[in-house]
Amino acid sequence: MERAKAGVTSSAVPDSHGINLYCADPSFGPLLKHHLGDRLFYHLEPHFVRLGELAGGELDDLAALADKHPPVLHPRSRRGEDTAIIERHPAYRRMEHVAFADYGLAAMSHREGVLDWPETLPPAAKYALSYLFVQAEFGLCCPLSMTDSLTRTLLRFGSPELVARYLPGLTAGDLDHITQGAMFITEQGAGSDVGSVATEARLDNGEWKLYGEKWFCSNADAGLAMVLARPQGAAAGTAGLALFLLPRELPDGRPNQYRILRLKDKLGSRSMPSGEIRLEGAIAYLVGDIDRGFAQMTDMINMSRLSNGMRAAGMMRRSLTEALFFARRRSAFGRRLVELPLMQRQLVKLMLPAEQARSMMLLAAQLLARADGGDEVARKLIRIVTPLIKFRACRDARRVTGDAMEVRGGCGYVEEWPDARLLRDSHLGSIWEGTGNIVALDVMRSIRREQTGTALASDLGKRIAALNLAPAGWRVLLESTLQRTFEFAGRAANASDGNGDPVLARQAASALYHLTSAVAMAEEAHALPGDSRRLLLAKLVLEHRVLPKDPLAAADTARETAVNAALLDETPLNAQALF
Numbered sequence: 001m002e003r004a005k006a007g008v009t010s011s012a013v014p015d016s017h018g019i020n021l022y023c024a025d026p027s028f029g030p031l032l033k034h035h036l037g038d039r040l041f042y043h044l045e046p047h048f049v050r051l052g053e054l055a056g057g058e059l060d061d062l063a064a065l066a067d068k069h070p071p072v073l074h075p076r077s078r079r080g081e082d083t084a085i086i087e088r089h090p091a092y093r094r095m096e097h098v099a100f101a102d103y104g105l106a107a108m109s110h111r112e113g114v115l116d117w118p119e120t121l122p123p124a125a126k127y128a129l130s131y132l133f134v135q136a137e138f139g140l141c142c143p144l145s146m147t148d149s150l151t152r153t154l155l156r157f158g159s160p161e162l163v164a165r166y167l168p169g170l171t172a173g174d175l176d177h178i179t180q181g182a183m184f185i186t187e188q189g190a191g192s193d194v195g196s197v198a199t200e201a202r203l204d205n206g207e208w209k210l211y212g213e214k215w216f217c218s219n220a221d222a223g224l225a226m227v228l229a230r231p232q233g234a235a236a237g238t239a240g241l242a243l244f245l246l247p248r249e250l251p252d253g254r255p256n257q258y259r260i261l262r263l264k265d266k267l268g269s270r271s272m273p274s275g276e277i278r279l280e281g282a283i284a285y286l287v288g289d290i291d292r293g294f295a296q297m298t299d300m301i302n303m304s305r306l307s308n309g310m311r312a313a314g315m316m317r318r319s320l321t322e323a324l325f326f327a328r329r330r331s332a333f334g335r336r337l338v339e340l341p342l343m344q345r346q347l348v349k350l351m352l353p354a355e356q357a358r359s360m361m362l363l364a365a366q367l368l369a370r371a372d373g374g375d376e377v378a379r380k381l382i383r384i385v386t387p388l389i390k391f392r393a394c395r396d397a398r399r400v401t402g403d404a405m406e407v408r409g410g411c412g413y414v415e416e417w418p419d420a421r422l423l424r425d426s427h428l429g430s431i432w433e434g435t436g437n438i439v440a441l442d443v444m445r446s447i448r449r450e451q452t453g454t455a456l457a458s459d460l461g462k463r464i465a466a467l468n469l470a471p472a473g474w475r476v477l478l479e480s481t482l483q484r485t486f487e488f489a490g491r492a493a494n495a496s497d498g499n500g501d502p503v504l505a506r507q508a509a510s511a512l513y514h515l516t517s518a519v520a521m522a523e524e525a526h527a528l529p530g531d532s533r534r535l536l537l538a539k540l541v542l543e544h545r546v547l548p549k550d551p552l553a554a555a556d557t558a559r560e561t562a563v564n565a566a567l568l569d570e571t572p573l574n575a576q577a578l579f
Helices: 028-036 038-056 058-068 090-102 123-133 141-157 160-170 293-329 341-372 376-413 419-426 436-450 452-466 474-494 502-527 533-545 557-568
Strands: 072-074 085-087 181-184 200-204 207-218 224-231 242-247 258-263 274-286
Touching: 028 038, 028 123, 028 341, 028 502, 038 058, 038 123, 058 090, 058 419, 072 258, 090 141, 123 141, 123 293, 123 341, 141 160, 141 181, 141 207, 141 224, 141 242, 141 293, 160 242, 181 207, 181 293, 207 224, 207 242, 207 258, 224 274, 224 293, 242 293, 293 341, 293 376, 293 419, 341 376, 341 502, 341 533, 341 557, 376 419, 376 436, 376 452, 376 502, 436 452, 436 474, 436 502, 452 474, 452 502, 474 502, 474 533, 502 533, 533 557
Parallel strands: 181 224, 200 224
Antiparallel strands: 072 085, 200 207, 207 274, 224 242, 242 274, 258 274
C-alpha cells in the first residue's frame, strides 16, 4: 500500500514508502513454491509477507537512519583501558534483532526449529528470506553471512571441543546471547594475493598466538573470527597458511590481545563497522589441518560469494520495484512513463539482469543442498556456479541500481530516497571476496583443474533435453548456444599451453553465466504451466547478452514494444506469439 499524505495533490512525486516488497514482486511467490515445495512454501509464506512489509516500511526507515549514523569506535575507556568498543546506532540494533533473532537468518541452516520449522531450513529458504531483507538493508547482511558461513566452516573442520563451546552462541535465538562471526584475511600486502599473508602464528606453551595486522575486517568487533595466519617456519604462499578461530573474549572473560585501530569510512555498507586490527599475541584455536588452512577457508569464502550474489539479486529487484512503481504512476507528455517506448526498453534492461540473478540464486541454493547431501556432481556444479554469480550478478547490480535511479530522475539522486543508498551499496559486491578479475580467473581455474565445465555442460544439456514447452527452434537455439559457449570457455580456460588465456576469462565467465541463467529460467517456465513469461526472458538473455548482434541493424520495434509491454505488466503470460 502507498503511504497516504494529507494535502498532497495527485501531481506529487509517487512515493513507494510502505509498499510490501514481497507482494510488489508477483513472480516471487510462484518461484518460491516451485523451489521450496508446497509444504515448506505454505509454512513460510506468512513470514515472507511479513518480512516484505517490514522491508518496505520499518526496515527501510531503520536502514536509512543507520546509514546516516555509522558506527563509532571508542578505543579507550575514560580510565585509559584499551576497550575498543564500537557504538552502533539504535536503528542498526533493531535491524539486528529482526535478522538474527526474529528470523534467525544466520542460524536456520544449522539449528532446527527456526521459524517453527522442525528441521534445519534448506539454502533456498535462507537465501529467499535474505533476498527480501537485503532489499531494505545491505550492511547488516555481511555479519549475517559471515556468522552463517563461520558456523558452517567450524562444523566442517573444527574440533568437537570448539564446536561444543561456540555453536550454541552462533545459533542462539536471543540477541543478548548471539555470537556474531567475521572473517579476517586481508592485509596491506595481501589482498587478492592471499598467499602473501604475513600474519604469524606462534605456538607458545601449547597455545597459538597471532601477531600482525589485518587491513580490512568487517564486523570488526565480532565475537568470533576466522583468521588466516602463517605458523612460524611454514612454507611461503597459500600452502603455508593455517586457519584459526579468534575469539573476541577468552573463556575466562578476559579480552583477547588484539586492538581495533580505526574504522573505515566506506562508500557503502556504512551501517556496519569495518576496521583495521592489530594482533598482539591474540590467543586463537587451530581449525582443521594445519597445512590446509587456505583450502578450508575457501569454504567460508565461497559461502560469502554466494551471499554476495544473493545480495546483488535483491538490490536489483528493489531497484526494479522502485522504477516500476514510479513509471506506472508518473505521467509526462500526457502518458504514463511506463507506456513510453524508450522507458519500456530501459525498464526491461533493468528487469532482465534482476531476473537472471534471482534464478541463479535459486539454482545455486538447489545445488548447494545437493552438494551438502553428498552429491559429487552437484559439488562440481556449485563450485563453478558460485564464482559465476559472484562475478556477473554483482557487476550487473552496479548498472541496474544506477539506471533505476535515472528513472526516478532528480529525486533518485537525493538521499531521502532509497536509490542513492542502493547504488552505493551495489559497488561493494564486485570487491568483497575477490574482485571481478580474480573471480573470473577462478571460474577458469575450476574448469581447468576440477573439470567443472564438463559437469556444467552435461547438467545444462540434460535440463534442456527435459524441456517440453519450448516453441519450435528454441531447443535447437539453446543446444547450439551451449556448444559454442563451452567451446569458447574451454579455450579461455586451457588455451594451447594448458594454462588458459586470462584475457578471455571475463568474457567466458559472462557467457557461462548468461547461458546458465537462461536455462534456469526456461526450466522454471517448464515448472510453471500456463505462464511462459520466464521462457520469454530466457530468450531475451540469449538474444541480448550472448548471441552476436549488429549494433547498426534496425530492431523490430513493433515486436520489441509488444514484448516489453507484456513483460512489464508482471502477470502470467502466454508468450508463444511473442517468440
